[in-house]
Amino acid sequence: MRLLSTIKVALRALRRNALRSVLTALGIIIGVAAVIAMVSIGNGAKSQVESSIASLGQNIISVFPGNFTAGGVRGGFGTASTLTVEDALAIRNEVAGVVNLSPEMQDRAQILANGLNWNTRIQGEDISILDIRIWSVVEGAMFTEAEVRSAAKVCVIGKTVADQLFQGMDPIGQTLRIRNIPFKITGLLASKGFNYFGQDQDDTVIIPFTSHLKRLARRPFLNSIVIQATAPEQMARIQQDITDLLQQRRNGKEPDFTVRNQQELAEAATATTKTMTLLLGAIAGVSLVVGGIGIMNIMLVSVTERTREIGIRLAVGAHGSDVLLQFLTEAIVLSIMGGALGILLGIGSSQLISRLNNWPVLVSPTAVLGSFVFSAVIGVFFGFYPARKAAELDPIEALRYE
Amino acid sequence: MPAVVQLDEVHRIYESGDVPVHAVRGVTLTIGRGEFVAIMGASGSGKSTLMNLLGCLDRPTRGHYHLDGSDVSALDRNQLADIRNEKLGFVFQGFNLLARTTARENVELPMLYSRRHLSSRATHDQALKSLALVGLSDRADYFPSQLSGGQQQRVAIARALINDPQVLLADEPTGNLDSKTSVEIMGVFQQLNAQGITILMVTHELDIARYCQRNLIMRDGCVVSDVRVSARLTATEELRKLRAAEATAKLTA
Ligand SMILES: Nc1ncnc2c1ncn2[C@@H]1O[C@H](COP(=O)(O)OP(=O)(O)O)[C@@H](O)[C@H]1O
Ligand SMILES: [Mg+2]
Numbered sequence: 001m002r003l004l005s006t007i008k009v010a011l012r013a014l015r016r017n018a019l020r021s022v023l024t025a026l027g028i029i030i031g032v033a034a035v036i037a038m039v040s041i042g043n044g045a046k047s048q049v050e051s052s053i054a055s056l057g058q059n060i061i062s063v064f065p066g067n068f069t070a071g072g073v074r075g076g077f078g079t080a081s082t083l084t085v086e087d088a089l090a091i092r093n094e095v096a097g098v099v100n101l102s103p104e105m106q107d108r109a110q111i112l113a114n115g116l117n118w119n120t121r122i123q124g125e126d127i128s129i130l131d132i133r134i135w136s137v138v139e140g141a142m143f144t145e146a147e148v149r150s151a152a153k154v155c156v157i158g159k160t161v162a163d164q165l166f167q168g169m170d171p172i173g174q175t176l177r178i179r180n181i182p183f184k185i186t187g188l189l190a191s192k193g194f195n196y197f198g199q200d201q202d203d204t205v206i207i208p209f210t211s212h213l214k215r216l217a218r219r220p221f222l223n224s225i226v227i228q229a230t231a232p233e234q235m236a237r238i239q240q241d242i243t244d245l246l247q248q249r250r251n252g253k254e255p256d257f258t259v260r261n262q263q264e265l266a267e268a269a270t271a272t273t274k275t276m277t278l279l280l281g282a283i284a285g286v287s288l289v290v291g292g293i294g295i296m297n298i299m300l301v302s303v304t305e306r307t308r309e310i311g312i313r314l315a316v317g318a319h320g321s322d323v324l325l326q327f328l329t330e331a332i333v334l335s336i337m338g339g340a341l342g343i344l345l346g347i348g349s350s351q352l353i354s355r356l357n358n359w360p361v362l363v364s365p366t367a368v369l370g371s372f373v374f375s376a377v378i379g380v381f382f383g384f385y386p387a388r389k390a391a392e393l394d395p396i397e398a399l400r401y402e
Numbered sequence: 403m404p405a406v407v408q409l410d411e412v413h414r415i416y417e418s419g420d421v422p423v424h425a426v427r428g429v430t431l432t433i434g435r436g437e438f439v440a441i442m443g444a445s446g447s448g449k450s451t452l453m454n455l456l457g458c459l460d461r462p463t464r465g466h467y468h469l470d471g472s473d474v475s476a477l478d479r480n481q482l483a484d485i486r487n488e489k490l491g492f493v494f495q496g497f498n499l500l501a502r503t504t505a506r507e508n509v510e511l512p513m514l515y516s517r518r519h520l521s522s523r524a525t526h527d528q529a530l531k532s533l534a535l536v537g538l539s540d541r542a543d544y545f546p547s548q549l550s551g552g553q554q555q556r557v558a559i560a561r562a563l564i565n566d567p568q569v570l571l572a573d574e575p576t577g578n579l580d581s582k583t584s585v586e587i588m589g590v591f592q593q594l595n596a597q598g599i600t601i602l603m604v605t606h607e608l609d610i611a612r613y614c615q616r617n618l619i620m621r622d623g624c625v626v627s628d629v630r631v632s633a634r635l636t637a638t639e640e641l642r643k644l645r646a647a648e649a650t651a652k653l654t655a
Contacts (some may be wrong), residue, residue: 002519318514
């Protein structure tokens with residue numbers, strides 16, 4: 001069979017120049033490996049962001065004081081102090097579809113216990129914060145609703161705080177002093193680790209928001225209100241209702257609050273990693289194209305070197321298409337071989353990177369398949385011109401070539 | 403004698419340079435089956451151009467060329483390639499073998515592009531048979547670099563013979579060989595011709611032309627002389643004489 005034997009001829013030519021073939025394919029090998037490694041790292045980062053965002057809870061709407069869409073001087077989230085507990089209660093009572101709601105206070109303070117001290121975050125929350133954040137208490141218990149109502153001096157602490165202050169001792173029932181006010185520890189929170197922003201979520205003390213307002217806060221304003229909606233389809237409507245309600249409560253004054261949903265935050269967070277993945281992939285893609293040009297270059301040299309061989313083949317009856325196929329096969333085999341080696345190298349190096357740096361790496365089958373197909377296409381694209389040059393040679397000229 | 407090659411007022415004009423070169427100017431020629439013809443002439447007289455036309459590597463600018471009864475002067479590139487593959491065999495001055503490819507594989511090359519598909523086994527056998535015809539059976543697995551010039555030219559002849567061509571064409575086949583090896587190659591040609599193969603060769607050596615049956619002389623693109631060789635040489639006889647002379651030379655030395 002003419003096709004088969006032509007392919008065999010092409011393969012033999014490559015094998016004969018094994019070192020040169022590998023060097024020629026090196027551009028593609030590195031290009032494909034880079035694409036796969038980059039996309040794997042990008043995907044790993046993206047999935048980590050997504051999972052840490054999911055750990056913040058589902059169907060979450062947050063209300064922040066201040067309005068960054070209004071004109072004039074803009075302070076950003078949480079700089080204006082106009083959000084009140086009454087606003088939070090109004091939302092809970094008047095907006096349909098709200099499952100959980102927690103008015104939030106936040107502060108940092110030096111805390112004392114067991115003769116040690118530690119600087120940490122003090123969060124004032126409702127008990128429903130555990131449901132909202134998909135969190136739990138692993139030892140002891142969460143403070144109760146009654147304790148929230150009475151602004152009791154109780155708290156639950158994160159694992160980091162427990163480790164720093166109690167160093168292995170059981171913290172439950174112990175007393176902890178925040179700004180010299182004693183709080184009784186009722187529970188130890190489950191460990192959540194670091195979040196997307198690199199913040200240690202276990203380095204915290206949660207007290208009832210009422211206690212925070214009454215005993216720690218200098219001014220009676222909330223840092224935010226976090227709301228959990230029934231279903232994702234309800235989000236837009238609830239967001240609108242909250243906006244309308246708060247607007248109404250401000251008697252038509254310029255809005256001094258911002259309502260955001262989790263989706264928007266998640267999109268903003270994943271957008272950066274998506275951009276990063278795209279950018280890294282694009283840079284790697286450029287190296288693939290450079291690899292293709294390398295193949296074209298070597299194929300052109302090869303055609304010139306083998307002008308006489310081409311002349312002989314044409315003289316004994318090869319059609320232009322036979323010669324074209326022969327050289328095109330060489331280019332495609334080079335690039336496919338480069339693609340396959342590049343895939344192995346890419347997967348290997350991304351595993352190594354993940355092992356060494358403890359980064360999450362996600363090898364994407366789409367990237368693997370995509371770069372394989374792309375390298376084959378590069379072979380056809382960059383191999384075609386030299387192959388056609390070979391096929392169009394005049395047999396007499398080619399035979400006379402020195 | 404039926405004609406295998408029939409040229410009719412064939413012209414070839416090269417238009418590539420500044421001035422057109424009229425390399426072949428109206429050649430009319432008939433060559434019968436089984437003939438052994440030498441084309442001679444000064445350098446630049448158009449021998450190679452005529453040979454390329456006869457070998458279907460090139461098309462006449464004007465005139466007609468009938469090969470084996472059919473007009474091939476107006477065929478396209480691929481049709482000419484098929485004619486070269488099936489009806490013609492080529493031997494070049496520079497041997498033109500593929501390097502790093504064994505003698506047998508070189509001989510098989512035309513079969514790779516043949517329209518009749520043979521199994522690799524049959525291709526193999528055919529190549530060995532062809533090598534046997536030129537007396538090189540024992541060198542089938544040698545590479546060109548391991549063969550002498552005469553042996554390389556024999557491989558080229560075996561390659562030219564593999565598809566059972568109507569005509570064997572050779573452009574200065576002995577041009578790169580010493581005189582004794584040249585005589586050996588002429589011996590191979592004479593032996594093939596005796597088996598009925600038509601041979602057309604270009605040479606500028608008068609004594610080489612005397613091994614052929616018929617001599618054409620070209621000048622300025624025209625055939626100016628067409629004669630039968632009267633005192634034809636036979637290679638076996640000449641080789642015997644050469645060896646005897648060598649022996650006496652050794653004795654007297
Ligand atoms: N490809 C070509 N383009 C232009 N002129 C050519 C070409 N090939 C040969 N010629 C010219 O045609 C003439 C005949 O050349 P050629 O057939 O090679 O002669 P010979 O083989 O008898 O030495 C010469 O004048 C040569 O310069
Ligand atoms: Mg010549």
